[in-house]
Amino acid sequence: MKQRNEQLPPGIRGFLIRMGQIDRRWIYLAVAVAIAAPMLARLRFPEVPGRMAQATFDAIESIPPGSRVLIAYDFDPASAAELEPMANAVLHHCASKGHRIALMALWPLGKQLADDAIRDILLEYHPEKVEGVDYVQLGFKTGNEGVIKLMSTSIAEAYAADASGKPITQIPLLEGVRTIGDFQLIASISAGTPGAQQWVQYGDSAMPDAFKFVAGTTGVQSSQLLPYYPKQMEGMLIAIKGAAEYEMLVTEKYPVTRSADRLALGRERMGPQFVAHLLLIGLIVLGNVSMLAARGWKGAAR
Amino acid sequence: MLQRTIPLLILSASGLILILSYFSPITETWSEQVVSWFNILAGVAFVLGAGNLLAVNLEKISSKRPGWAYSAITLVSFGAMLVVGLSKWGAVPDAKHPDVHLAGSQDSTQAGYGWAYEYVLSPLTATMFALLAFYVASAAFRAFRAKNFEAILLLGTAFIILLVQIAAGAFLTNWIPEDSFFAFLRAESLKAIVTEVFQTAGMRAILIGIALGTAATSLRLILGIDRSALSKG
Amino acid sequence: MRRRSTSVVRESVRLLQRVGEYAAACVPFACVAMALFVARDVAASPMPPAAENLRLEDAPDDAGGVLVVFWKTPDPAASAGVVIERSLTAAERAKNANELWIEVERLGRDAVAGVDGSYVLKGVPSDEDTRVRVSILGTDGELSEFVESAPARPEVSLFAFKRLPLLLTVIVVSLSVLVWVALARSGRPLKIRRIAALDAVDEAVGRATEMGRAVLFVPGIQDMNDIQTIAGLTILGRVAQTAAEYDARLEVPTCRSIVMTAAREQVQAAHHAAGRPETYAEGNINYITDEQFGYVAYLSGHMMREKPAACFYMGAFYAESLVLAENGNSIGAIQIAGTAEPSQLPFFVAACDYTLIGEEFFAASAYLSGERDQLGSIKGQDVGKAFAIGAILIGTALATIAALNEGGSLGMWAGSAVASMRGFFGG
Amino acid sequence: MSADRAQQSSGAPKSDTRLWIALLIFGAVGIFAGKLWRPGPLAEAYVEVVTETRVLAEVVPAPTTQGTSTDVQSAETVAPTSLEQENAPTTRVWVELDDPRFKSGELRRVEGVATEVWDERAKVDPKKAREQIAALESDAEKLSAPTDPTGLTREEFEAREAARMNALKVVESTRIVASPRDSIGIWIAALLTLGIFSFLVRDNPFYKVVESILIGVSAAYWMLVAFWSTLVPDLFAKLAPDLVRATMLPGLAPSEHPGKDFLLALIPLALGMMLLWRLAPRGAWIAVWPLAVVIGTFAGMRLTASIEADFMAQIAATMKPLVAYTSSSAEGAAAGSAFDLGGTLAGILGVVGVITVLVYFFFSLEHKGVVGKTARVGVWFLMITFGAAFGFTVMGRITLLVGRFDFLFNDWLGLSP
Known part of the structure; x- marks a missing residue:
């Protein structure tokens, strides 16, 4: 701020140099506007489904209707903004395809989110689904990756009953299900540890070759999980972009007639992403142009 | 002796026991036991933390140092939350044992604790976390300047990833045919190359280094080579 | 009479002959009928072939109580499952004298999908014999005959042989550290390259002293169960010693109660070591809150108000890394960060003046101490890295040979060699 | 208070303050204009x-x-009372x-x-x-x-x-x-949210109040979590199961080995008491003992764990062939495969990356000559790794802010149609 008062060359060069030393609060303001404006204007940009999103879609699509699918809500409200859209889309996709869905959570608050999803997504779009037959909520279990280990030898040891206290032996959906290997697909929507990485590490041994595993992750975590694709992981949805792409694939094949905005969350949240990314790119360019201008000026002055 | 040697001996012994226990099936689960003990210890240690919090803030208030009013706010909110949570004020009774008040659940906003979590703690922490969106922008603006080749690599990669993460990347590169030699320049492939080749390699080496560093630090402590942690001069 | 008798005899014989003839005529029909009957019976209920090669063995590398049942399913296509029963224990027999066997598990199709099947039997008493018997369930629900195993007892293993490679590696790494510590003690010259971030520690503390401002040390947000926190605190010891010598004010807000206790011990020890125990002020080391963002909110505000001249971030950091680094930057502090949290390194690298990356962070406390033993241990770390590079080079070379000469004898040998190497390292 | 104010005024020139106040007023007016455009109750619950x-x-x-x-x-x-023991x-x-x-x-x-x-x-x-x-x-x-x-x-x-x-x-x-009560909660949450955001402009009393609340509430929150989810079930329930069952955990299942549980629970309790001894006037040195136990056990645990999970596993994962073939047929790579340039390059780069970065971490060797050049390549790999990680993280951070704006616009202001 103090440097601003020193003598600067006139014209564009001076302006550029001054821009390079701009008070950071103007940047904050620009970020706020870049995010708030597209939200208020409800800007949406078309998405091109990427390889990962397509692979995830295909994994769920390729197993026959009536297959058993386990969706693990391994996140909490703090990362819900990033992960909830993909969790919603996965749930809707599985239900539309006619899979039988078991929901569970390795994070304590994940159970609440799964409950919300059952109410707002599953029963909203598929009111005909019956608890115990088409879906079951197993709830949260303490023990982190230990739960996965237990479930890979015996689900009954980890979950004696579902979230409402009904013994799992009395749940038609889980008839004949002994280990996680008896599910045709597991999807972990994960925000960290325990999450997708632990599912791969501890669940893999119990999974037969025909078994599929897909994950939805936060952007931060994605680079640690990439090595698992495509061998141990069929597909992966990375951050809100993955959610938006996948959402598009799902709603294209299985459109919904009411409350459609719940399955457009990902794309809606990509609007601010788009503008904010452009802003960041612009800032990097501006910073470098300004630096070059300053360097040239100092060089000339010398 | 009591103050200097014994703690070091305790440290070495417990470290060696834990290392060896991992190799025998009988003692394998000791580490889990230790973790659970640690959690209890951390719970007991809260007495120290709370005591310190009270001491610091009460001192500020009683000596009327600048900003003492804020200390009072901290103490009031601390005390209120503690009382509400310990007494399970407004908790929903447990359906199987409605007569045992402290068995109730206080997670919903009906209970004081749940309300404070939902409307005070959760928005505050989420907003603090969200400040990162601003800081990321200012850090990118300030730090990503092409001062040398290393900096160019850093900002170049970030630039590419920022671009391919939004639809703009696909629009810019979709004209490159998928089967041509330059197909690797398509947004998708660029991202894959950066993450699967460079990032994986870099992360692997970092992880190997961290593992060695962890092992060496542990050894230094267990073998008493580094005694700074426990010995007073 | 005789005639009569003969006629009776003759009649009888003739009758018999007639019967015989009929019978003979019936044989083929009967055969066909029987064949049909048998065929129908077979077609309707093919009793599945019984399990073969039933073995009951102790599970290796465990603390006892576990047996493994192995069997072969002769015809996986015609099998839908398997029933496993075990003999009752003595205690159970005493309670219920009528039963001999108890069903433990009825496995589904997956268990007999291949020829080889296995099942882990848990909670087996180790002081008496246990038998199992196995029956294959046919596709129509028919059970095969039960096959009974030989008795077995679970054994307790004292050593997990599957962890032998790990033990060897731990020994190699430990030995390389120990040998170098011994060499260092014997007076062998030790050369360690400069680590820029560490050279800056003195400079940063010095500058804070000159400016009359505080030094802020943040030991991460994890508790003492994270080795990064412990490493951070040993660095705190060195920083505190420098600060004590320069008489600079050092502030250590902590996120955990136990870390606060440990930090106080550490700083007090540093003041003793610097010969100025009287300048130690416990009040500068405080517990703030366990909440990550509550702690960050405090630090942000505190930094803005107090404007420390030097900020150290040493320990386990998560999302708060950039909040701290940006706030520190905006107040113009010298910032030195060190963490082994890979996901946060980019932010420290981008926004701090110096960053100790991963392993450097762990080497830092040893480097700063300047003691020969500790420098020796850094050399030991290098031996470990050389070991890693060697293993990677050999493994990659073998894998490449295997890929280039696929099917050839050299390739086969290389392939199996790299496979056993991967097996050793647990890949 | 006066000291605070003095710092503020020295921190930034007056004209700046006026500008930011104007901006804030502009923003508030904008929001209420939006509210007129989409009328409806605020903070509905x-x-x-x-x-x-x-x-x-x-x-x-x-x-x-x-x-x-x-x-x-x-x-x-x-359990039957002592009077009706036989029943x-x-x-x-x-x-x-x-x-x-x-x-x-x-x-x-x-x-x-x-x-x-x-x-x-x-x-x-x-x-x-x-x-x-x-x-x-x-x-x-x-x-x-x-x-x-x-x-x-x-x-x-x-x-x-x-x-x-x-x-x-x-x-x-x-x-x-x-x-x-939920509507009031939303109002409070919105004000607290704005309080945190105000820190971006500069440190101010509003932020200080919010910060104080956050510290107080969160410290108590984590103590409560430790109390209800660790101390009660893992310590108290082991030491005095009947009392805990009668007062706090009626569903507590009876233990199979109550005596063993009791003795095992005494260990962390004893360690905790020793830690608390710090507060006692004499013998504060005893607080170092539990610290020694903690540091020792976790050092031992992390030693084996890190060598197994990171050191060995990462070495194993790097052992891959440098040449790659595109196998055109599923059955045999040998017959119908062609040399894959991209895959080969990726394989070579992967191994080169790991080794050069490891060389960068060598502390014995001065970064000169061949080692220096190799280490420099390692630094390049590190920079690309960090740049990519930075780029990927941006998305998540922006989503978080979107989440907060979503709360302000929809839950609080009710701007959603």
């Missing part, structure tokens, strides 16, 4: 209220034990008032114990709540009109009337109501 009633019942001893339902099985057995323990359960087992004689009400009645409130999405309230109102209106008796027999009419009354009862007992 609704809850569905369900009234629960429970009575204490006793299980009537049945001739066979198999007929008991799961609910009864899961209930704990009340079989009675199983008592809290059940709903209209539990069918009262009629079938399986359960018997325990006299002299008061009925427990309470409300459970579950939050409902405001948009949905408004729809539901409207639907319920129209249902109630429809049902309030008596059945038209023309063309009906007396029995038919009575049956329909009874059904109508029942339906009306259900409609009337479904309570979706506006919840002021």
Whole structure:
């Protein structure tokens, strides 16, 4: 701020140099506007489904209707903004395809989110689904990756009953299900540890070759999980972009007639992403142009 | 002796026991036991933390140092939350044992604790976390300047990833045919190359280094080579 | 009479002959009928072939109580499952004298999908014999005959042989550290390259002293169960010693109660070591809150108000890394960060003046101490890295040979060699 | 306070302050203009209220034990008092008032114990709540009109009337109501959110208040979490199971080895007490002992864990062939495969990356000559790794801010249509 008062060359060069030393609060303001404006204007940009999103879609699509699918809500409200859209889309996709869905959570608050999803997504779009037959909520279990280990030898040891206290032996959906290997697909929507990485590490041994595993992750975590694709992981949805792409694939094949905005969350949240990314790119360019201008000026002055 | 040697001996012994226990099936689960003990210890240690919090803030208030009013706010909110949570004020009774008040659940906003979590703690922490969106922008603006080749690599990669993460990347590169030699320049492939080749390699080496560093630090402590942690001069 | 008798005899014989003839005529029909009957019976209920090669063995590398049942399913296509029963224990027999066997598990199709099947039997008493018997369930629900195993007892293993490679590696790494510590003690010259971030520690503390401002040390947000926190605190010891010598004010807000206790011990020890125990002020080391963002909110505000001249971030950091680094930057502090949290390194690298990356962070406390033993241990770390590079080079070379000469004898040998190497390292 | 103000005014020139205040006013005006454009209540919150009633019942001893339902099985057995030691323990359960087992004689009400009645409130999405309230109102209106008796027999009419009354009862007992305490909560949350954001402009009293609240509430919060989820079930329940069962955890299952549990729980308790000894006037040095135990055990644990999980596993993962072939057919790579340039390059780069970065981490060798050049390549790899990680993280951070704006715009201001 103090440097601003020193003598600067006139014209564009001076302006550029001054821009390079701009008070950071103007940047904050620009970020706020870049995010708030597209939200208020409800800007949406078309998405091109990427390889990962397509692979995830295909994994769920390729197993026959009536297959058993386990969706693990391994996140909490703090990362819900990033992960909830993909969790919603996965749930809707599985239900539309006619899979039988078991929901569970390795994070304590994940159970609440799964409950919300059952109410707002599953029963909203598929009111005909019956608890115990088409879906079951197993709830949260303490023990982190230990739960996965237990479930890979015996689900009954980890979950004696579902979230409402009904013994799992009395749940038609889980008839004949002994280990996680008896599910045709597991999807972990994960925000960290325990999450997708632990599912791969501890669940893999119990999974037969025909078994599929897909994950939805936060952007931060994605680079640690990439090595698992495509061998141990069929597909992966990375951050809100993955959610938006996948959402598009799902709603294209299985459109919904009411409350459609719940399955457009990902794309809606990509609007601010788009503008904010452009802003960041612009800032990097501006910073470098300004630096070059300053360097040239100092060089000339010398 | 009591103050200097014994703690070091305790440290070495417990470290060696834990290392060896991992190799025998009988003692394998000791580490889990230790973790659970640690959690209890951390719970007991809260007495120290709370005591310190009270001491610091009460001192500020009683000596009327600048900003003492804020200390009072901290103490009031601390005390209120503690009382509400310990007494399970407004908790929903447990359906199987409605007569045992402290068995109730206080997670919903009906209970004081749940309300404070939902409307005070959760928005505050989420907003603090969200400040990162601003800081990321200012850090990118300030730090990503092409001062040398290393900096160019850093900002170049970030630039590419920022671009391919939004639809703009696909629009810019979709004209490159998928089967041509330059197909690797398509947004998708660029991202894959950066993450699967460079990032994986870099992360692997970092992880190997961290593992060695962890092992060496542990050894230094267990073998008493580094005694700074426990010995007073 | 005789005639009569003969006629009776003759009649009888003739009758018999007639019967015989009929019978003979019936044989083929009967055969066909029987064949049909048998065929129908077979077609309707093919009793599945019984399990073969039933073995009951102790599970290796465990603390006892576990047996493994192995069997072969002769015809996986015609099998839908398997029933496993075990003999009752003595205690159970005493309670219920009528039963001999108890069903433990009825496995589904997956268990007999291949020829080889296995099942882990848990909670087996180790002081008496246990038998199992196995029956294959046919596709129509028919059970095969039960096959009974030989008795077995679970054994307790004292050593997990599957962890032998790990033990060897731990020994190699430990030995390389120990040998170098011994060499260092014997007076062998030790050369360690400069680590820029560490050279800056003195400079940063010095500058804070000159400016009359505080030094802020943040030991991460994890508790003492994270080795990064412990490493951070040993660095705190060195920083505190420098600060004590320069008489600079050092502030250590902590996120955990136990870390606060440990930090106080550490700083007090540093003041003793610097010969100025009287300048130690416990009040500068405080517990703030366990909440990550509550702690960050405090630090942000505190930094803005107090404007420390030097900020150290040493320990386990998560999302708060950039909040701290940006706030520190905006107040113009010298910032030195060190963490082994890979996901946060980019932010420290981008926004701090110096960053100790991963392993450097762990080497830092040893480097700063300047003691020969500790420098020796850094050399030991290098031996470990050389070991890693060697293993990677050999493994990659073998894998490449295997890929280039696929099917050839050299390739086969290389392939199996790299496979056993991967097996050793647990890949 | 005065010292604070002095710092503020020295921190930034006056003109700046005016500019930011103007911007804030502009923003507030903008928001309220938006509110005029999309009118509706602010900070709307609704809850569905369900009234629960429970009575204490006793299980009537049945001739066979198999007929008991799961609910009864899961209930704990009340231990007999010393006076009735010889008698079989009675199983008592809290059940709903209209539990069918009262009629079938399986359960018997325990006299002299008061009925427990309470409300459970579950939050409902405001948009949905408004729809539901409207639907319920129209249902109630429809049902309030008596059945038209023309063309009906007396029995038919009575049956329909009874059904109508029942339906009306259900409609009337479904309570979706506006919840002021949640509305106030949303207002408070919004103000606190703005308080944190205000720090971006500069440190100010508003932020200081919010920061103080956050520190106080969160410190207490984590202490409560430790108390209820660690100390109670893992320490108190082991030391005094009967007391804990009677007061805090009625569902606590009896331990198989109460004696062993008790002794094992004494260890962390003893360590904790030693740690707390710091506060005692004498012998504060004893607090170092539990620290030694903690540092020692975790150093030992992390040593094996890190070598196994990171050191060995990462080495194994790097052992890959440098050449790659594209296998065109599934059955054999040897026959129908072609040299894959991209894959080969990726393989070579991967190994080169790992080794060069490891060389960078060498502390014995000065970064000069060949080592220096190799280490420099390692730094390049590190920079690309960090740049990529930075780029990937941006998305998540922006999503977080979107989440907060979403709260402000929709939950608080009700700007969503």
